[in-house]
Amino acid sequence: MTTTDAAGETLAASVAPSADPGPSGVPTMFDVARLAGVSHQTVSRVLNDLSGVRASTRERVEKAIADLNYTPSPAARAMAKRRSGSIGLLQAGRPDYGPSNAALGFNEAARGAGYTVSQASMRDLDADTLTQEAHRLVLQRVEAIVLIAGEREAVEVLGGIDVGVPLVTVASEHAAGMHRVSIDQYAGARLATEHLIGLGHREIRHVVGPAESMDAAERRRGWNDALLAAGLPVILPIEGDWLAAGGYAAGLALVDDTAATAVFVGNDQMALGVLHAFRDAGVQVPGDVSIVGFDDIPEAAHFAPPLTTMRQDFDALGRDVMATVVDVLGQAATTRVDRVPELIERASTAAPRS
Structure with missing residues (x-):
């Protein structure tokens, strides 16, 4: 710490x-x-x-x-003493909507600041590969390395490497040895859950993302704490995988939960799967069960019904990352604010039936 x-x-x-x-x-x-x-x-x-x-x-x-x-390291010292005008970007994990758009925002901000970006991506997280790519970027004389990855293992691996350049990561949990930038996932999840509570729902379930995901853990914590603060029951979440197919499986399990009147789903793709499962089972949304997603992907407004969700400004997140890099390198002082997802109300939520 x-x-x-x-x-x-x-x-x-x-x-x-x-x-x-x-x-x-x-x-x-x-x-x-x-x-x-x-x-x-x-x-x-x-x-x-x-x-x-x-x-x-x-x-x-x-x-x-x-x-x-x-x-x-001689290579790291030589790089650090000589400006290269280049920043390294490491991406690990599936090219999901959030990380991909944060990376785009970062790249655009880097170009605007006069930097080029050397990028390495890997679909599956591998500690050895991540380490090798970080050292490869150092040999290319990058001035800093940015990590965009949702899994905490990636942050732990890169934070433990002695590369001699500043490390900046997008992470919703503590990142030892690195400068951290994030959107407040916990606050967003609380807002989503409090929206359902405000509509009158008292039995609110959660479909959580993968166990290794930092964002999933923070969203689960926010849902949990919102329910506890309202004196409402906390039922064990159903585990998902960020994908629509996983959401469909979770939705089928929720069909048998006749007490539930609302579901906070960990992301919009899983929410799409839940909606599909409910439609197949004859469960009406929001007549029988209300649903809130997370991310506000472009398709969310066109779900049936259009999805209430939490909008994240991933483009701004990418700009925040580059602003942090510039700040860390000592070139300018940059003012940043803590960003909180915005509730976007659509037709998938309503007050529960009497």
Whole structure:
């Protein structure tokens, strides 16, 4: 865990400092950061003689470097000392609507800031491949690396790599060793659930995304807490996979839940599957059950019935990522706000029948 002091330096959480290197016996930037009591980003700024580090902090980092006899990667040092005008982008996982559009927004913002983007994509997350691609980008002299991936394992893998350049990620959970940008999934899920509660629903179910997804976990937490705050029952969610087919299977299971009057579905694709299953079973939406989705994909307005959902501004998210990169590289100060999904009311929700 890290905090930022008034001077903008990133400080490590209070832990007992240790001069012992990691399991490999070769000291890393993270060992230096731990001994000096700062983040690895601050160590990187000291190594590359960048501004924004207090003299006392710089001395502490330099002493830790000397005590550990730490030598940074020559390739990373050479890259960091020489501006390349290039940013690395790593994408891991299926090309779903949200990550794909966030990547597009980032690419457009990077071009607008005068940067080129070197990109690597992988459909299935593999730790070794992700590590290799990160090092390949460093050898291409990128000034920073951006990760867009929904699975927490990808964030953990990249955050643990000592590459010598700033790392920025889109992540709805804590990202150790990285600068994090996100849309507030928890707040969005609470708003979706509170919308149903406000309509009078008291038995509200949830179709959750995959267990490894950070967004799915935050949306589940928001739904759970909204129900608890209203004194309503929390029934174990039905697990989905972000796909319409998974939503269809979840919908068939929900058909037998005669007490449920509303469903908060973890994304719009699964909501489409739930609507299909309900239609096949003769369940009327919203007459029998109301449905809220998440994302507001372009097709959501054309579902039958049109879907009430939470709109995420993925283009703005991509711009926020690039603004963070520019900020981290010390070229400009950028003001950003915490973004919260917007409720888009359509015909799939209504008050429950008496």
